[in-house]
Amino acid sequence: MTGGIDISIRPLLPVVVLTVTAVVVLFVDVFSPRERESHYGYLGVAGIALAAWFALGLWGKGSLTFTQTFITDKLSVLTTLIYLLIAALTFLFSPGYLHHEGRNLGEYYALVLFAVVGLIFMTSAQHLILFFVGLEVLSIALYALAGFVRQRDLCNEAALKYLFLGGFSSSILLLGLAFIYSVTDTLYLRGVASYVVAHGASSTLILGMSLVMVGFFFKISAAPFHAWAPDVYGGAPAPVAGFMATAAKVAVFAVLLRFLDSAVFPLRSHWMAMVTVVSVLSMVIGNFAALRQENIKRMLAYSSIAHAGYALVGVAAASRQGGAAVVFYMLAYSLMNLGAFGVVALVGRQGEGYVNISDYAGLAAKRPVLAAAMAICLFSLAGIPGTAGFMGKFYVFASGVKANQIPLVVIAVINSAVAAYYYLRVVYMMYMEEPKEEYQIVFHPAAVFALLVIVVGIFQLGIIPGGLLSASYSSFAWFTF
Amino acid sequence: MMVLILAVVLIPLLGATINGLFCWFTKRKAHIIAVPAIAIPAIVSLILLARVLQGERFDQVLYWWIPLGDFRVPIGFLLDELSAIMITTVTFVATWIHVYSIGYMDHETPRGYAKYFCYLNLFVFFMLTLCLANNFLLMFVGWEGVGLCSYLLIGYWYEKASAANAGMKAFVVNRIGDFGFMIGLFLIYKHLGTLLFSQAFASAEQLSVGVATLITLLLFTGATGKSAQIPLYVWLPDAMEGPTPVSSLIHAATMVTAGVYMVARTHALFNMAPLSMEVVASIGAATALMAATMALVNNDLKRILAYSTVSQLGYMFVGVGVGVYAAGIFHLFTHAFFKGLMFLTAGSVMHALHGELNLQKMGGLIKKMPITGWTFVVGALAIAGIPPLAGFWSKDEILAGAFMGGHRIIWAVGTFTAFLTAFYMFRLIFLTFFGEPREKHLYDHAHESPPVMTIPLIVLAVGSAVVGLLALAPHGGIVGFLNRTLGEAHEAAGHEGGLTYILMVISVAMGVAGVVLAYFMYMKRMPDPVAMARNFRPVYTLLYNKYYVDEIYFAFIVNPVVGGSRYALWKFVDVIIIDGAVNGVGRLCRLVGGGLRYIQTGFIPDYAWMILVGAVVIYWIGRLF
Amino acid sequence: MGVGLFQYTVLSVLVFLLGALGLMIRRNAIIMFLCMELMLNGVNILFMALARSKGSVEGQVIVLFVMAVAAAEAAIGMAIITSFYRSRGGIGVDRADLMKW
Structure with missing residues (x-):
């Protein structure tokens, strides 16, 4: 970094590997006969594994390259590994699902891989325009994925809604960036920070910051910017819904923490108020609306709104501990949500004809393994002790208490009690009701393997969370929090 | 060393996991997993004990369970003289009880069989966690874990209402004790700022006497629950509803001694609180006496043994209460052998008599089942304190400690209880194994148990006979060994030649007197026990009804609470x-x-x-x- | 009174709001999509004006990025709208009403 442009390739290796894999998958798709379709997923998983290997090699070797726009620190490496895990699990769930829909095409896997590239750029960006580009790479891939099963009306509707509302919120975010730029003369995070330290707040700056945060809140489906989520998750193919609900949320939370810390930390009295209000609204709206849902995908969508609210408690703590807790929470949330959507994909069967909660009646009697996996994911979502969801909530709320956000934590705890109702309703349905039909579910071994990984992960994080927690704690070592 | 310790703790867990998850597969073969899962740790424990003998020690946090800022929950193990003795005892006795269970649980359904071994392994895992923990929280995890397994195993035959109720009773009574324990933990964390034993004990001197007394009394409340002392002993006799090997392992040899272990482990705190020590010793002595008197007139084979366990636990608390911690642990160690043995023989008798437990229906069984009978006699001699068997050495240490420490009344109570112990044990023996058979058809169908059951009996009988001799080993024997960690509260507890021998002779005389009296009453019918019962009817009735304690609890606590609740x-x-x-x-x-x-x-x-x-x-x- | 930064800012915000308003009151998917482009271009004007007045290239580079992004979005957007048209026989967004509540 002595004057010249540092273009060391090492920090980019995971991204390069993913891009190359995506391109290879596209080419293989073009040049291979239809019956070899199921191999794209495994090819993708191999690419992900290689990328993960390179990413692991970057752990602890911080670097700041490409004219100081691309940072590789522990936070970015840790989140990169989480995205790769999410993508791999999605790849395990997808082939069986897509095969039934007759849409098991190479571009699906390529799009997911491109989305992960976007995610990595978002979290590694030290310049806000690089972040914006990463966000758009992600969003464009997700628009296409949401409508991937294009013969299904619901998918088209989901894609259309996501396209317009996503574009709308991106524009708002971009306007916010322009306002920040107009005040600070730069969009480097450090540059913004040094301006803010030197000059303090101005109303244009706060306006810019709020608009940027609206963009963030939209992507994590926090209320009142959540309205798209139930419709899009409800309409999108279940594996895609799982991917959208988890990967994007992890990334945007990481970026949110990075932005709030590296750029606008001195304005914390302003943004803490915003985060607190949004957190409360998300928890309340998400949980209460979920109570009355009959469609399990919509129920999970509302629950993901509520979970965004819980995680925002950790952000509102504005502390290193809170940051670590949020990252931990996001991984826990990703596992249990992917598991739930994975089961939904299996139970939904062709055309997703069985996505109502009443379709789960007596599942335990007919498909005990599937029901058990679903029950574990739902217990974890509800925050039952021993599961990842409990530990995540515990850390987040503990950091909130420590930061003296007592009223917020009280609201969060009350909300998680309310939430137990709608999760356990599904468990009740599966275990206590009489089965109404034979469950003609085709098991795909890859999907079962993915469920196994998720269940083990949920218990691992729920019982021995120390390793991950200290990793995420150390990834906030640079925080000014 | 860390690897070995982890092996000791985790192998039983592995065994439990395999039998738990794959019970539909292991079924009748569950013991192939379960027995090695305890036997290997037993061998490893012996290696560890040998290394501790050479002066090695292990105290390390392996894993920060919740590393969150300044509140950090550790998972770590402590291996010193005390825990080495504990894990060796637990794994050794447990191994033989597992072997015995193969024969005893023969008639169970295949899944029930696997489930049983799963619980048993899980229990050993929690017990070892309890013994090896290097901090209060992990110890508490083990403490709750053994309680859970105990509850599951008491209610193993849950279709039987009495078994389910007994499980419930054990659970509820233990909760009361655990509540005290938990508050004690909070106070320790509040005042000492740490949960690690090493740090807490090092800074124990900072505590004021008042706080130390409060903390130790709360901890002791937990101990009274787990170790069945007054006033929370009532669950243990009912716990006999569980399978007999469970009674042997959990309710005689290991789990119920956890309270004694806990007091010994936290002796640094107890040393700060003389009042608590007095309370511990007095409760121990009172429990020893009361339980022994209740055993005098009972006719249920297992319940007599249960009261005897309560009584012996009382001795152990006397030991730790008067400050001779090593003697208390020594008694715990010998007791594990002879009481484990006696429960297994009782199981063998039940096995032969199709579940019959009433002494009055037995008699003369020694001819039919010689191994069972004679091993029981060895156990009874050991508990009666007849030299050179195990119980003599450890009981004597405790009584000598009490006397030297100036607790004359406690010594007198203890010595008298020794007499009662010898009496009721031999009453049991004479009624069961000697004399004429009183129920002909029961006697005719009786048979010796298969070798898989009798071999553990023989092993434990040999153990009961010889482990006491460890007291004579060089460097102060086992007591000297334990004192390397436990220290002695009173220097006076050292041996003072002549006086020690006088005390020893008195306690042996008491034991012999008990045996002789039982012989005359139950073999020669002079004085006739039936006439005695008639002449002392009020006393007899009182004892027979266990001092009406259960009724009192029901009338004054359970009914108001339940009624009020309802x-x-x-x-x-x-x-x-x-x-x-x-x-x-x-x-x-x-x-x-x-x-x-x-x-x-x-x-x-x-x-x-x-x-x-x-x-x-x-x-x-x-x-x- | 010359045309300065202030005038450009007002213009860009107006263009942005025009786009936002269009997105919120029109029903035709194509028009709505154009309105979205209008919002982005409103921001582009602001970036250009800022870059000129500050004499920095950062803003100009940003505009190039935004244009590339907008192009990609247009491609995927048109594909989605086409697909929607096929399944519903029209491009009025009020036809997207399968999911609510």
């Missing part, structure tokens, strides 16, 4: 107020939820409006603060 809490507070409120809130929630849904119009422009309005609100809030 009428005041359930019928009124619960049904009307809480249910009303909960249902009301639930209804309100669903109503609100129903309303909120209608924000969701499904129309893109509406959503865009929401975002824009939200953006303005967010900006306004940001400006406001």
Whole structure:
């Protein structure tokens, strides 16, 4: 970094590997006969594994390259590994699902891989325009994925809604960036920070910051910017819904923490108020609306709104501990949500004809393994002790208490009690009701393997969370929090 | 060393996991997993013990379970002289009880069989965790874990109402004790700022006597629950509803001694609180005497042994209470052998007599089942304190410690209890194994148990006979070994030649007297026990009804609580107020939820409006603060 | 009175709001999509004006990025709208009403 442009390739290796894999998958798709379709997923998983290997090699070797726009620190490496895990699990769930829909095409896997590239750029960006580009790479891939099963009306509707509302919120975010730029003369995070330290707040700056945060809140489906989520998750193919609900949320939370810390930390009295209000609204709206849902995908969508609210408690703590807790929470949330959507994909069967909660009646009697996996994911979502969801909530709320956000934590705890109702309703349905039909579910071994990984992960994080927690704690070592 | 310790703790867990998850596969073969899962740790424990003998020690945090800022929950192990003795005892006795169970649980359903071994392994895992923990929290995890396994195993035959109730009773009574233990833990964390034993004990001297007394009494409350002392002993006799090997392992040899272990482990705190020590010793002595008297007239084979366990636990508390911690642990060690043995022989008798437990229906069984009979005699001689068997050495250490420490009354109670112990044990032997058979058909069908059951009996009988001799080993024997960690509260407890021998002779004389009296009463019928019972009817009735303690608890605690709960809490507070409120809130929630849904119009422009309005609100809030 | 930064800012915000308003009151998916482009271009004007007045290239580079992003979005957007048209027989967004509540 002595004057010249540092273009060391090492920090980019995971991204390069993913891009190359995506391109290879596209080419293989073009040049291979239809019956070899199921191999794209495994090819993708191999690419992900290689990328993960390179990413692991970057752990602890911080670097700041490409004219100081691309940072590789522990936070970015840790989140990169989480995205790769999410993508791999999605790849395990997808082939069986897509095969039934007759849409098991190479571009699906390529799009997911491109989305992960976007995610990595978002979290590694030290310049806000690089972040914006990463966000758009992600969003464009997700628009296409949401409508991937294009013969299904619901998918088209989901894609259309996501396209317009996503574009709308991106524009708002971009306007916010322009306002920040107009005040600070730069969009480097450090540059913004040094301006803010030197000059303090101005109303244009706060306006810019709020608009940027609206963009963030939209992507994590926090209320009142959540309205798209139930419709899009409800309409999108279940594996895609799982991917959208988890990967994007992890990334945007990481970026949110990075932005709030590296750029606008001195304005914390302003943004803490915003985060607190949004957190409360998300928890309340998400949980209460979920109570009355009959469609399990919509129920999970509302629950993901509520979970965004819980995680925002950790952000509102504005502390290193809170940051670590949020990252931990996001991984826990990703596992249990992917598991739930994975089961939904299996139970939904062709055309997703069985996505109502009443379709789960007596599942335990007919498909005990599937029901058990679903029950574990739902217990974890509800925050039952021993599961990842409990530990995540515990850390987040503990950091909130420590930061003296007592009223917020009280609201969060009350909300998680309310939430137990709608999760356990599904468990009740599966275990206590009489089965109404034979469950003609085709098991795909890859999907079962993915469920196994998720269940083990949920218990691992729920019982021995120390390793991950200290990793995420150390990834906030640079925080000014 | 760390690897070995982890192996000791984790192998039983592995065994439990395999049998738990794959019970549909292991079924009848469950013991192939379960027995090695304990036998290997037993061997490893011996290696560890040998290394501790050479002066090695292990105290390390392996894993920070919740590393969150300054509140950190450790998982770590401590291996010193005390825990080495504990794990060796636990794994050794458990191994043979596992072997014995193969024969005893023969008639169970295949799944029940696997389930049984799963619980048993799990129990050993928690017990070892308890013994090896290097901090209060992990110890508490083990403590609760063994309680859970005990509850599951007491209620193993849960179709039987009495078994299910006994499990419930054990659980509830233990909860009361655990509550005290937990508050004690909080206080320790509050005042010492750490949960690690090493740090807590090093800074124990900072505690004021008042706080130390409070903490230790709370800890002791936990111990009275787990180790069945006054006033919380009532669950143990009922716990005999479980399978007999369970009674042997959990309710005689290991789990119930956890309270004694805990007191010895926290001796640094107890040393700070002389009053608590007095309380521990007095409760121990009172329990020893009371339980022994209840055993005098009981006719149920297993219940007599249960009262005897309560009584012997009382001795152990006397030991730790008067400050001779090593003697208390030594008695725990020998007791594990002879009481484990006696329960297994009782199981063997039950096995032969199709579950019959009433002494009055037995008699003369020694001819039919010689191994069972004679091994029981060895155990009884050991508990009666006849030299050179195990019980003599450890009991003598405790009584000598009490006497030297100036606790003359406690010594007298203990010595008298030794007499009662010898008497009721030999009453049991004479009624069961000697004399004429009183129920002909029971006797005719009796048979010796298979070798898989008798070999453990023989091993434990040999153990009961010889382990006491460890007291004579060089460097102060086992007591000297334990004292390397435990220290002696009173220097006076050292041996003072002549006086020691006089005390020893007195206690042996008491034991012999008990045996002789039992012989005359139950073999020669002079004085005739039936006439005695008639002549001392009030005393007999009182003892026979166990001092009416259960009835008193029912009348004054259980019924008011249950009745109060039912009428005041359930019928009124619960049904009307809480249910009303909960249902009301639930209804309100669903109503609100129903309303909120209608924000969701499904129309893109509406959503865009929401975002824009939200953006303005967010900006306004940001400006406001 | 010359045309300065202030005038450009007002212009860009107006263009942005025009786009936002269009997205919120029109029903035709193509028009709505154009309105979205209008929002982005409104921001582009602001970036250009800022870059000129500050004499920095950062803003100009940003505009190039935004244009590339907008192009990609247009491609995927048109594909989605086409697909929607096929399944519903029209491009009025009020036809997207399968999911609500």
